[in-house]
Amino acid sequence: MTDTTDPAVLASVLHDLSWIIQRTDRVEELGIERLPAPEVTVLKQIDRNAGIGVSALADMLAMQPSNVSAAVRTLVERGLVVKTPSPTDRRVTQLEVTDRMRRNRTRIEAAWSARITEALSRLPDEAAAQLVSAAPALMLLTNELRDRT
Template sequence: MATTRTDAEALAVVLHDLAWLLPRTIGAEAGRAEPLPPTALEVMRLLTRRPGRSVNEVAAEIGVAANNVSTAVSQLEARGLLARQRDETDGRVTRLHPTATAHEARQRREHSWGERMAAALSGLSAAEATRLVGALPALRHLAGDLADAEAKG
């Protein structure tokens, strides 16, 4: 089945709306438990997907000034969520990596999201919930393709 531009647009709109709604609904409780300022949250979102970026690379990828990213990185480092490591080929460059503490916090958030999503899915028909869960492989593939396109700039 060929996807029409209209179908693709409708999918993009729904996914965008969900991306906006999920942190405010199923993610709200976890966000209150371990709050992060918006820039710090964006830094962590990027670095959990693609660790090893420099401050300047992170700034360019999330569209924030390098000094704001640097401030967020310092806050995250003070909270034990990020570690700086010297680049192996260029000692002048520092690479940023989420710590074990950051990965544990992410796992707690994801568990909380799962509980809240299960409750939300229970409001749908069994067939609708099954179709949504069945779409996971395709959605993961789409997310990977979009992340690859983002990385290429």
């Protein structure tokens, strides 16, 4: 039997849950074009770090600057990111997400929330309550892991 107090079990369950949520979302049904995982990763970091430059973003993600530049170029073409010159150094561009990206994110998160809420309603009440009450601790874990990368 699996030891559910083992952190490795939590890691595996969280990984599986993340994969299921991401792979079973139907963004196309929302009128949103699906993005490859590297572009989603770049987009999320730009959203969290408005005004970041390509080099700093590449360092943060431990990715090749050329790969980040290619992802940024595609995101700009899709209207999800804008590049503006830095006010202090015109050679450097700053990256920010667009209102379109924010609207898409809101719609995707609403769809995820609806699916998760529906799934929770099918679980025993105690299990659903435990999962919902774990959200603050999971946010702390997310921030801790994010800060370490």
